[in-house]
Amino acid sequence: MREVATAVGYGSAMTDLTGKTVAIIATDFFEEAELVRPRDALREAGATVVVHSTGTDPIQAVEGDTSPTQKVEVDGTLDDLDVASVDAVVVPGGTVNADRIRTEPRAQEIVRQALAAGKPTAVICHGPWLLVSAGLAEGRRLTSYASLADDVRNAGGTWVDEEVVVDGSLITSRDPDDLPAFIAALEKALQNALA
Numbered sequence: 001m002r003e004v005a006t007a008v009g010y011g012s013a014m015t016d017l018t019g020k021t022v023a024i025i026a027t028d029f030f031e032e033a034e035l036v037r038p039r040d041a042l043r044e045a046g047a048t049v050v051v052h053s054t055g056t057d058p059i060q061a062v063e064g065d066t067s068p069t070q071k072v073e074v075d076g077t078l079d080d081l082d083v084a085s086v087d088a089v090v091v092p093g094g095t096v097n098a099d100r101i102r103t104e105p106r107a108q109e110i111v112r113q114a115l116a117a118g119k120p121t122a123v124i125c126h127g128p129w130l131l132v133s134a135g136l137a138e139g140r141r142l143t144s145y146a147s148l149a150d151d152v153r154n155a156g157g158t159w160v161d162e163e164v165v166v167d168g169s170l171i172t173s174r175d176p177d178d179l180p181a182f183i184a185a186l187e188k189a190l191q192n193a194l195a
Contacts, residue, residue, distance in 0.1 A: 015045040016191075021086045022089070024049060025091055028053075031061070031092055033179060034125055034127075034176060035090075038182070038183050042183075050075040055074075087119060098130065112136065120193060121170050126148060127172075131157075137152050142159065
């Protein structure tokens with residue numbers, strides 16, 4: 001199954017997301033691959049991708065939660081993000097990033113608004129902590145980094161160990177190894193979404 005998901009992967013020539021806008025929300029110490037790979041694949045497919053954070057300074061990426069890598073430019077703050085102006089929202093993981101963003105009321109409101117509007121909301125690794133804190137895990141079937149399973153269950157969600165889980169407009173994955181399936185599911189949801 002993983003090989004099939006990888007084969008259809010991301011950035012395929014058949015995917016055309018021209019005219020779609022995707023917002024990625026993150027803070028310092030996000031897991032690099034979980035922001036950079038979706039961003040680059042979506043841009044390659046023609047989408048406009050914007051990054052919003054708690055401030056306007058570039059945000060620090062890490063690999064494996066502990067090794068700093070590159071800094072990523074941001075396009076605006078969380079307060080600047082108008083959910084009505086985007087077609088999807090992506091929340092990368094990274095333990096520190098996820099722990100910080102989950103306590104941001106505006107980040108919680110962004111994912112609430114996106115899901116309420118039926119917009120694809122793709123959340124990976126430790127990112128589902130934001131869903132828990134926003135009260136959005138209850139009644140949902142989702143996955144995350146394995147250590148969040150109890151948090152998801154305690155918040156009323158059904159946690160499953162699968163590379164990508166699609167529950168309505170919510171897309172979740174476990175870790176960077178799942179990125180091909182995660183990105184493919186997001187691209188498919190964007191293609192199927194109304195313009």
